[in-house]
Amino acid sequence: MFTEQHTPTIDEHTLQGIIEFVWATLLDEELAAGAAAPIDDAVFSAISIGGPWTATLEVRVSYALARRFAADLLGLSDAELAGEDVDDALGELANVVGGNVKGLLDDGGASTLSLPIVSRTQPTVAGGQLTATCAFTAAGEPMIWELFERP
């Protein structure tokens, strides 16, 4: 585990800026700040960065918000959405944010980005320490991002 003096490699302000930029570019709408409230019927999307700095980035939203995001991203109605479209869209959201986080690392290109994993249960990040939490509200629903660093 990290010592108490550990300074996050990616702080909350930086992560927040990346998420807001990605959301605004993908959906052409602004994200509002929110609270890290419990989410019923949640769906999770996680992506990991490996190399000199190892971390896992997770986003969780309600399944309803995930469907709304996927529909907006794909330009489809809710009725036209397949379950795999929701997983695909939420996975790509984590992928794009994770890629932009990775792009900030001064690692000489040594880091790698995993493929995203979408699940209905919260992924376990073995040995990970929560170093950043960013909470937003989208379409009236919470969206929580968490960054776990591993020593």
Place this chain on the structure above:
Amino acid sequence: MRVLVADDSKAMRMIVIRTLRQSGVPIDEVQEAVDGADALAQVDTFQPTLILSDWNMPNMTGIEFLAALRGRGDTTPFGFVTSESNPDMRERAIAEGAAFLLTKPFDGSRFADVIGSLVG
């Protein structure tokens, strides 16, 4: 212009194609591939005039796809559209013969700039 779009995300393929059509670049036909191996298999039959590819894909990554393509003498203009980039990736992409590396998310004007400069 015949464009082959390779990305394991259907959502991102749709965004790339939508943005491509909005960019004002004349598009005759677009074909989609779900990874590098699928894209490589489609090149001979589709004969694209531009290839846009993700980097990080299962089965065959974008850079492996590009290397295989150039390895068999195919010089089709090739650009990466990827969620991650760093100087090392850009160097590798250019060394393998890519024309550009565009980082997601991108907007229409950025897309039009890089494609427009490529097709003149």
